[in-house]
Amino acid sequence: MSSYSDICPKFEFEEDDYLKATDIKKVACIGAGVIGYSWATNFCMKGYPTVVYDVFPAALDNAKVKIGEYIDILVNCDVFSKEVGEAAKARVSYTSDLKEAVQDAQFMQESGPENYEIKQKLLAEIDKYAPADAIYSSSTSGLLISEIAKFSEHADRCLGGHPYNPPHLIPLVELAKGDKTTDEVVQTAYDFYKLIGKEPIILRKEVLGFISNRLQNALYREYVEIVSRGVCSIEDADKALVFGPGIRWGILGPTLTWQLGGGAGGIKHIFDHIGPSMDLWLKDMAVWQEYPKDWGAFAQEGVNEEMKNRDKEFGNTPEEIKQFQNKALIELLKIHKKL
Numbered sequence: 440m441s442s443y444s445d446i447c448p449k450f451e452f453e454e455d456d457y458l459k460a461t462d463i464k465k466v467a468c469i470g471a472g473v474i475g476y477s478w479a480t481n482f483c484m485k486g487y488p489t490v491v492y493d494v495f496p497a498a499l500d501n502a503k504v505k506i507g508e509y510i511d512i513l514v515n516c517d518v519f520s521k522e523v524g525e526a527a528k529a530r531v532s533y534t535s536d537l538k539e540a541v542q543d544a545q546f547m548q549e550s551g552p553e554n555y556e557i558k559q560k561l562l563a564e565i566d567k568y569a570p571a572d573a574i575y576s577s578s579t580s581g582l583l584i585s586e587i588a589k590f591s592e593h594a595d596r597c598l599g600g601h602p603y604n605p606p607h608l609i610p611l612v613e614l615a616k617g618d619k620t621t622d623e624v625v626q627t628a629y630d631f632y633k634l635i636g637k638e639p640i641i642l643r644k645e646v647l648g649f650i651s652n653r654l655q656n657a658l659y660r661e662y663v664e665i666v667s668r669g670v671c672s673i674e675d676a677d678k679a680l681v682f683g684p685g686i687r688w689g690i691l692g693p694t695l696t697w698q699l700g701g702g703a704g705g706i707k708h709i710f711d712h713i714g715p716s717m718d719l720w721l722k723d724m725a726v727w728q729e730y731p732k733d734w735g736a737f738a739q740e741g742v743n744e745e746m747k748n749r750d751k752e753f754g755n756t757p758e759e760i761k762q763f764q765n766k767a768l769i770e771l772l773k774i775h776k777k778l
Protein backbone atom coordinates (compact mmCIF):
# COMPACT_ATOMS: atom_id res chain seq x y z
CA MET A 440 0.00 0.00 0.00
CA SER A 441 1.47 3.38 -0.97
CA SER A 442 2.60 5.71 1.77
CA TYR A 443 2.93 9.47 1.42
CA SER A 444 6.53 9.25 0.21
CA ASP A 445 5.45 6.89 -2.60
CA ILE A 446 2.97 9.52 -3.77
CA CYS A 447 5.46 12.39 -3.36
CA PRO A 448 8.85 10.60 -3.84
CA LYS A 449 10.67 13.97 -3.81
CA PHE A 450 9.49 14.46 -0.25
CA GLU A 451 12.17 13.90 2.44
CA PHE A 452 11.37 14.34 6.15
CA GLU A 453 13.96 16.91 7.31
CA GLU A 454 13.71 16.19 11.04
CA ASP A 455 12.55 13.05 12.80
CA ASP A 456 11.28 14.71 16.00
CA TYR A 457 7.71 15.08 14.75
CA LEU A 458 4.68 13.26 16.27
CA LYS A 459 4.50 9.69 14.93
CA ALA A 460 1.52 7.34 14.80
CA THR A 461 3.00 5.25 17.62
CA ASP A 462 3.16 8.40 19.81
CA ILE A 463 -0.65 8.62 19.70
CA LYS A 464 -1.92 7.30 23.04
CA LYS A 465 -5.26 9.12 23.46
CA VAL A 466 -7.89 10.28 20.98
CA ALA A 467 -10.47 13.05 21.33
CA CYS A 468 -13.71 12.86 19.32
CA ILE A 469 -15.08 16.38 18.92
CA GLY A 470 -18.78 16.23 18.16
CA ALA A 471 -20.84 13.26 19.38
CA GLY A 472 -23.33 12.86 16.56
CA VAL A 473 -23.79 10.11 13.97
CA ILE A 474 -20.16 10.24 12.84
CA GLY A 475 -18.62 11.20 16.19
CA TYR A 476 -20.00 8.23 18.11
CA SER A 477 -19.06 5.80 15.35
CA TRP A 478 -15.50 7.17 15.29
CA ALA A 479 -15.38 6.79 19.09
CA THR A 480 -16.47 3.15 18.64
CA ASN A 481 -13.63 2.68 16.14
CA PHE A 482 -10.93 4.15 18.37
CA CYS A 483 -12.01 2.44 21.59
CA MET A 484 -12.36 -0.99 19.94
CA LYS A 485 -8.80 -0.57 18.65
CA GLY A 486 -7.55 -0.04 22.21
CA TYR A 487 -7.30 3.77 22.47
CA PRO A 488 -8.53 5.73 25.48
CA THR A 489 -11.14 7.94 23.80
CA VAL A 490 -12.78 11.10 25.10
CA VAL A 491 -16.00 12.22 23.43
CA TYR A 492 -16.88 15.91 23.50
CA ASP A 493 -20.06 17.70 22.58
CA VAL A 494 -21.57 21.07 23.47
CA PHE A 495 -24.88 19.34 24.23
CA PRO A 496 -24.91 16.88 27.19
CA ALA A 497 -27.90 15.11 25.62
CA ALA A 498 -25.72 14.28 22.60
CA LEU A 499 -23.18 12.69 24.96
CA ASP A 500 -25.89 10.58 26.61
CA ASN A 501 -27.06 9.43 23.18
CA ALA A 502 -23.49 8.73 22.07
CA LYS A 503 -22.92 6.44 25.06
CA VAL A 504 -26.01 4.40 24.15
CA LYS A 505 -25.04 4.18 20.46
CA ILE A 506 -21.43 3.19 21.17
CA GLY A 507 -22.74 0.45 23.45
CA GLU A 508 -25.12 -0.78 20.75
CA TYR A 509 -22.37 -0.79 18.09
CA ILE A 510 -19.99 -2.72 20.33
CA ASP A 511 -22.75 -5.23 21.21
CA ILE A 512 -23.44 -5.87 17.50
CA LEU A 513 -19.72 -6.56 16.95
CA VAL A 514 -19.77 -9.00 19.90
CA ASN A 515 -22.94 -10.71 18.59
CA CYS A 516 -21.24 -11.08 15.18
CA ASP A 517 -18.24 -12.76 16.85
CA VAL A 518 -15.82 -9.99 15.88
CA PHE A 519 -14.59 -9.94 19.48
CA SER A 520 -15.63 -11.38 22.86
CA LYS A 521 -18.05 -9.74 25.32
CA GLU A 522 -15.10 -9.09 27.67
CA VAL A 523 -13.17 -7.30 24.90
CA GLY A 524 -16.30 -5.32 24.06
CA GLU A 525 -16.89 -4.25 27.65
CA ALA A 526 -13.23 -3.21 27.95
CA ALA A 527 -13.66 -1.09 24.80
CA LYS A 528 -16.73 0.65 26.21
CA ALA A 529 -14.81 1.36 29.43
CA ARG A 530 -12.09 3.20 27.45
CA VAL A 531 -14.56 5.93 26.47
CA SER A 532 -15.14 9.04 28.58
CA TYR A 533 -17.62 11.85 27.90
CA THR A 534 -17.38 15.59 28.53
CA SER A 535 -18.80 18.96 27.58
CA ASP A 536 -15.53 20.60 28.66
CA LEU A 537 -13.40 21.08 25.54
CA LYS A 538 -10.21 21.72 27.54
CA GLU A 539 -10.69 18.42 29.38
CA ALA A 540 -11.30 16.69 26.03
CA VAL A 541 -8.20 17.83 24.15
CA GLN A 542 -5.57 18.87 26.70
CA ASP A 543 -3.83 15.47 26.69
CA ALA A 544 -4.92 14.03 23.33
CA GLN A 545 -2.45 13.49 20.49
CA PHE A 546 -5.16 12.97 17.85
CA MET A 547 -8.46 14.87 17.51
CA GLN A 548 -11.16 13.63 15.14
CA GLU A 549 -13.54 16.52 14.65
CA SER A 550 -17.13 15.67 13.69
CA GLY A 551 -18.95 18.93 14.32
CA PRO A 552 -21.56 20.39 11.97
CA GLU A 553 -20.69 20.74 8.26
CA ASN A 554 -20.29 24.49 8.42
CA TYR A 555 -17.13 26.53 7.90
CA GLU A 556 -17.90 29.06 10.65
CA ILE A 557 -18.70 26.45 13.30
CA LYS A 558 -15.60 24.40 12.42
CA GLN A 559 -13.41 27.54 12.43
CA LYS A 560 -14.73 28.61 15.87
CA LEU A 561 -14.32 25.09 17.20
CA LEU A 562 -10.74 24.95 15.93
CA ALA A 563 -9.97 28.32 17.54
CA GLU A 564 -11.10 26.87 20.89
CA ILE A 565 -9.09 23.69 20.28
CA ASP A 566 -5.98 25.83 19.59
CA LYS A 567 -6.26 27.25 23.12
CA TYR A 568 -6.14 23.90 24.91
CA ALA A 569 -4.69 21.12 22.72
CA PRO A 570 -0.95 20.36 22.50
CA ALA A 571 0.46 22.33 19.54
CA ASP A 572 1.50 19.13 17.72
CA ALA A 573 -1.74 17.20 18.35
CA ILE A 574 -3.28 16.34 14.98
CA TYR A 575 -6.68 17.83 14.10
CA SER A 576 -8.45 15.68 11.53
CA SER A 577 -11.84 16.90 10.31
CA SER A 578 -14.54 14.42 9.30
CA THR A 579 -15.88 17.06 6.91
CA SER A 580 -17.79 15.58 3.99
CA GLY A 581 -16.06 17.86 1.54
CA LEU A 582 -15.22 21.36 2.78
CA LEU A 583 -11.75 22.72 2.08
CA ILE A 584 -9.23 22.29 4.91
CA SER A 585 -7.42 25.49 3.84
CA GLU A 586 -10.68 27.32 4.63
CA ILE A 587 -11.47 25.45 7.86
CA ALA A 588 -7.94 26.11 9.20
CA LYS A 589 -7.71 29.66 7.76
CA PHE A 590 -7.68 31.37 11.18
CA SER A 591 -5.95 28.60 13.15
CA GLU A 592 -2.65 29.29 14.97
CA HIS A 593 -1.66 25.70 14.15
CA ALA A 594 -2.96 25.17 10.61
CA ASP A 595 0.09 22.96 10.04
CA ARG A 596 -1.51 20.21 12.16
CA CYS A 597 -4.88 20.35 10.45
CA LEU A 598 -6.07 17.97 7.74
CA GLY A 599 -9.22 16.31 6.49
CA GLY A 600 -9.92 12.73 7.52
CA HIS A 601 -13.21 12.11 5.72
CA PRO A 602 -14.91 8.83 6.70
CA TYR A 603 -17.93 6.98 5.38
CA ASN A 604 -20.82 6.31 7.69
CA PRO A 605 -20.40 4.28 9.89
CA PRO A 606 -16.62 4.86 10.28
CA HIS A 607 -16.20 1.99 12.76
CA LEU A 608 -17.09 -0.37 9.88
CA ILE A 609 -16.51 1.40 6.56
CA PRO A 610 -12.69 1.39 6.04
CA LEU A 611 -12.28 4.43 3.72
CA VAL A 612 -10.74 7.62 5.10
CA GLU A 613 -9.86 10.37 2.60
CA LEU A 614 -6.91 12.48 3.75
CA ALA A 615 -7.05 16.06 2.49
CA LYS A 616 -4.24 18.58 3.05
CA GLY A 617 -4.84 22.26 3.60
CA ASP A 618 -2.42 24.84 2.19
CA LYS A 619 -0.49 24.86 5.50
CA THR A 620 -0.70 21.17 6.45
CA THR A 621 2.78 19.67 6.81
CA ASP A 622 3.80 16.45 5.09
CA GLU A 623 4.78 15.01 8.47
CA VAL A 624 1.20 15.45 9.74
CA VAL A 625 -0.20 13.77 6.62
CA GLN A 626 2.21 10.86 6.99
CA THR A 627 1.43 10.42 10.71
CA ALA A 628 -2.32 10.56 10.12
CA TYR A 629 -1.97 8.08 7.24
CA ASP A 630 0.08 5.73 9.42
CA PHE A 631 -2.34 6.09 12.36
CA TYR A 632 -5.40 5.32 10.27
CA LYS A 633 -3.59 2.29 8.81
CA LEU A 634 -2.67 1.22 12.35
CA ILE A 635 -6.36 1.09 13.32
CA GLY A 636 -7.28 -0.88 10.19
CA LYS A 637 -8.65 1.92 7.99
CA GLU A 638 -8.12 2.29 4.23
CA PRO A 639 -6.66 5.81 3.97
CA ILE A 640 -6.30 7.52 0.60
CA ILE A 641 -4.26 10.71 0.34
CA LEU A 642 -5.66 13.30 -2.08
CA ARG A 643 -2.95 14.75 -4.32
CA LYS A 644 -4.89 17.99 -4.82
CA GLU A 645 -7.33 19.91 -2.59
CA VAL A 646 -10.84 19.63 -4.05
CA LEU A 647 -14.36 20.12 -2.70
CA GLY A 648 -16.13 16.84 -1.97
CA PHE A 649 -12.88 14.87 -2.07
CA ILE A 650 -12.96 11.67 -4.20
CA SER A 651 -15.83 9.52 -2.93
CA ASN A 652 -18.37 12.25 -2.29
CA ARG A 653 -17.84 13.72 -5.75
CA LEU A 654 -18.44 10.26 -7.19
CA GLN A 655 -21.37 9.56 -4.84
CA ASN A 656 -23.02 12.89 -5.59
CA ALA A 657 -22.47 12.63 -9.35
CA LEU A 658 -24.36 9.35 -9.22
CA TYR A 659 -26.99 10.74 -6.86
CA ARG A 660 -27.63 13.74 -9.15
CA GLU A 661 -28.70 11.26 -11.87
CA TYR A 662 -30.68 9.30 -9.29
CA VAL A 663 -32.66 12.48 -8.49
CA GLU A 664 -33.01 13.23 -12.22
CA ILE A 665 -34.60 9.91 -13.18
CA VAL A 666 -36.90 9.80 -10.15
CA SER A 667 -37.94 13.41 -10.81
CA ARG A 668 -38.66 12.54 -14.47
CA GLY A 669 -40.94 9.69 -13.27
CA VAL A 670 -38.70 6.96 -14.69
CA CYS A 671 -38.82 5.04 -11.37
CA SER A 672 -39.64 5.30 -7.68
CA ILE A 673 -37.07 5.97 -4.94
CA GLU A 674 -37.57 2.36 -3.82
CA ASP A 675 -36.78 1.01 -7.30
CA ALA A 676 -33.82 3.36 -7.79
CA ASP A 677 -32.37 2.11 -4.49
CA LYS A 678 -33.08 -1.47 -5.53
CA ALA A 679 -31.41 -0.95 -8.93
CA LEU A 680 -28.19 0.12 -7.18
CA VAL A 681 -28.23 -2.47 -4.38
CA PHE A 682 -28.89 -5.45 -6.68
CA GLY A 683 -26.90 -4.05 -9.60
CA PRO A 684 -23.69 -2.03 -9.57
CA GLY A 685 -23.72 -1.44 -5.80
CA ILE A 686 -23.34 -5.09 -4.85
CA ARG A 687 -20.41 -5.38 -7.32
CA TRP A 688 -18.79 -2.18 -6.01
CA GLY A 689 -18.71 -3.72 -2.54
CA ILE A 690 -16.25 -6.23 -4.04
CA LEU A 691 -14.45 -4.48 -6.96
CA GLY A 692 -14.29 -0.85 -8.16
CA PRO A 693 -16.08 0.24 -11.41
CA THR A 694 -13.00 0.13 -13.67
CA LEU A 695 -11.94 -3.33 -12.50
CA THR A 696 -15.58 -4.48 -12.79
CA TRP A 697 -15.75 -3.26 -16.41
CA GLN A 698 -12.35 -4.87 -17.11
CA LEU A 699 -14.09 -8.14 -16.36
CA GLY A 700 -17.18 -7.03 -18.29
CA GLY A 701 -15.11 -6.46 -21.42
CA GLY A 702 -14.17 -10.12 -21.63
CA ALA A 703 -10.89 -10.80 -23.43
CA GLY A 704 -10.82 -7.19 -24.62
CA GLY A 705 -11.07 -5.78 -21.09
CA ILE A 706 -12.27 -2.26 -20.41
CA LYS A 707 -10.86 -1.00 -23.71
CA HIS A 708 -13.34 -3.24 -25.48
CA ILE A 709 -16.18 -1.91 -23.31
CA PHE A 710 -15.45 1.61 -24.58
CA ASP A 711 -14.77 0.55 -28.15
CA HIS A 712 -17.99 -1.49 -28.24
CA ILE A 713 -20.43 0.30 -25.89
CA GLY A 714 -18.78 3.74 -25.72
CA PRO A 715 -20.89 5.33 -28.50
CA SER A 716 -24.06 4.15 -26.74
CA MET A 717 -22.79 5.58 -23.45
CA ASP A 718 -22.19 8.93 -25.21
CA LEU A 719 -25.89 8.96 -26.21
CA TRP A 720 -26.93 8.44 -22.56
CA LEU A 721 -24.58 11.17 -21.32
CA LYS A 722 -26.22 13.71 -23.62
CA ASP A 723 -29.55 12.98 -21.92
CA MET A 724 -28.27 13.06 -18.32
CA ALA A 725 -28.47 15.75 -15.62
CA VAL A 726 -26.06 18.66 -15.61
CA TRP A 727 -27.76 20.87 -12.99
CA GLN A 728 -25.60 22.32 -10.21
CA GLU A 729 -27.98 22.46 -7.21
CA TYR A 730 -30.36 19.86 -5.81
CA PRO A 731 -34.07 20.72 -6.17
CA LYS A 732 -35.02 22.54 -2.95
CA ASP A 733 -37.96 20.16 -2.32
CA TRP A 734 -35.95 16.98 -2.90
CA GLY A 735 -35.24 16.32 0.80
CA ALA A 736 -38.93 16.33 1.73
CA PHE A 737 -39.86 14.32 -1.38
CA ALA A 738 -37.13 11.75 -0.70
CA GLN A 739 -38.28 11.47 2.92
CA GLU A 740 -41.76 10.44 1.74
CA GLY A 741 -40.28 7.98 -0.75
CA VAL A 742 -37.94 6.34 1.72
CA ASN A 743 -40.72 6.10 4.35
CA GLU A 744 -42.66 4.05 1.78
CA GLU A 745 -39.56 2.01 1.00
CA MET A 746 -38.95 1.20 4.66
CA LYS A 747 -42.59 0.16 5.14
CA ASN A 748 -42.39 -2.19 2.13
CA ARG A 749 -39.28 -4.05 3.31
CA ASP A 750 -39.56 -7.68 4.46
CA LYS A 751 -39.68 -7.65 8.27
CA GLU A 752 -36.45 -9.71 8.53
CA PHE A 753 -34.54 -6.86 6.82
CA GLY A 754 -35.97 -4.19 9.17
CA ASN A 755 -38.69 -1.59 8.76
CA THR A 756 -37.43 1.21 11.01
CA PRO A 757 -34.16 3.16 10.76
CA GLU A 758 -32.83 1.45 13.90
CA GLU A 759 -33.81 -2.05 12.66
CA ILE A 760 -32.33 -1.31 9.23
CA LYS A 761 -29.11 0.03 10.80
CA GLN A 762 -28.79 -3.26 12.73
CA PHE A 763 -29.32 -5.19 9.46
CA GLN A 764 -26.78 -2.97 7.64
CA ASN A 765 -24.18 -3.33 10.40
CA LYS A 766 -24.45 -7.12 10.42
CA ALA A 767 -24.27 -7.33 6.60
CA LEU A 768 -21.28 -4.95 6.49
CA ILE A 769 -19.47 -7.05 9.10
CA GLU A 770 -19.84 -10.18 6.94
CA LEU A 771 -18.60 -8.28 3.86
CA LEU A 772 -15.65 -6.84 5.81
CA LYS A 773 -14.69 -10.36 6.90
CA ILE A 774 -14.45 -11.30 3.20
CA HIS A 775 -12.16 -8.30 2.67
CA LYS A 776 -10.19 -9.43 5.77
CA LYS A 777 -10.89 -6.05 7.36
CA LEU A 778 -12.34 -7.68 10.50
Ligand SMILES: NC(=O)C1=CN([C@@H]2O[C@H](COP(=O)(O)OP(=O)(O)OC[C@H]3O[C@@H](n4cnc5c(N)ncnc54)[C@H](O)[C@@H]3O)[C@@H](O)[C@H]2O)C=CC1
Binds near residue numbers: 492494
Ligand atom coordinates in the same frame (compact mmCIF):
# COMPACT_ATOMS: atom_id res chain seq x y z
N1 LIG B 1 -23.67 11.74 8.44
C1 LIG B 1 -22.87 11.25 7.51
O1 LIG B 1 -23.22 10.32 6.74
C2 LIG B 1 -21.48 11.77 7.39
C3 LIG B 1 -21.12 13.00 7.93
N2 LIG B 1 -19.82 13.44 7.81
C4 LIG B 1 -19.40 14.72 8.35
O2 LIG B 1 -19.19 14.56 9.75
C5 LIG B 1 -19.48 15.77 10.44
C6 LIG B 1 -20.55 15.49 11.49
O3 LIG B 1 -21.69 15.03 10.81
P1 LIG B 1 -22.81 14.17 11.60
O4 LIG B 1 -22.19 13.37 12.67
O5 LIG B 1 -23.62 13.49 10.56
O6 LIG B 1 -23.67 15.36 12.24
P2 LIG B 1 -24.61 15.30 13.54
O7 LIG B 1 -25.55 16.45 13.41
O8 LIG B 1 -25.12 13.92 13.73
O9 LIG B 1 -23.58 15.59 14.71
C7 LIG B 1 -22.98 16.85 14.87
C8 LIG B 1 -22.70 16.99 16.34
O10 LIG B 1 -21.98 18.20 16.56
C9 LIG B 1 -22.45 18.75 17.77
N3 LIG B 1 -22.09 20.17 17.77
C10 LIG B 1 -22.78 21.22 17.33
N4 LIG B 1 -22.07 22.33 17.52
C11 LIG B 1 -20.91 21.94 18.09
C12 LIG B 1 -19.76 22.61 18.56
N5 LIG B 1 -19.65 23.94 18.46
N6 LIG B 1 -18.77 21.89 19.09
C13 LIG B 1 -18.87 20.54 19.20
N7 LIG B 1 -19.92 19.83 18.79
C14 LIG B 1 -20.92 20.55 18.25
C15 LIG B 1 -23.94 18.49 17.79
O11 LIG B 1 -24.42 18.53 19.10
C16 LIG B 1 -23.99 17.09 17.20
O12 LIG B 1 -23.94 16.12 18.22
C17 LIG B 1 -19.93 16.76 9.36
O13 LIG B 1 -18.83 17.54 8.97
C18 LIG B 1 -20.39 15.83 8.23
O14 LIG B 1 -20.30 16.45 6.96
C19 LIG B 1 -18.84 12.68 7.19
C20 LIG B 1 -19.17 11.45 6.67
C21 LIG B 1 -20.51 10.94 6.68
Ligand SMILES: O=C(O)[C@@H](O)C(=O)[C@H](O)[C@@H](O)CO
Binds near residue numbers: 580655
Ligand atom coordinates in the same frame (compact mmCIF):
# COMPACT_ATOMS: atom_id res chain seq x y z
O1 LIG C 1 -22.27 9.02 2.72
C1 LIG C 1 -21.38 9.17 3.56
O2 LIG C 1 -21.20 8.49 4.55
C2 LIG C 1 -20.37 10.26 3.29
O3 LIG C 1 -20.06 10.26 1.95
C3 LIG C 1 -20.68 11.69 3.55
O4 LIG C 1 -19.74 12.38 3.83
C4 LIG C 1 -21.89 12.48 3.33
O5 LIG C 1 -22.38 13.01 4.53
C5 LIG C 1 -23.04 11.94 2.54
O6 LIG C 1 -23.85 11.24 3.39
C6 LIG C 1 -23.76 13.12 1.86
O7 LIG C 1 -22.96 13.64 0.87
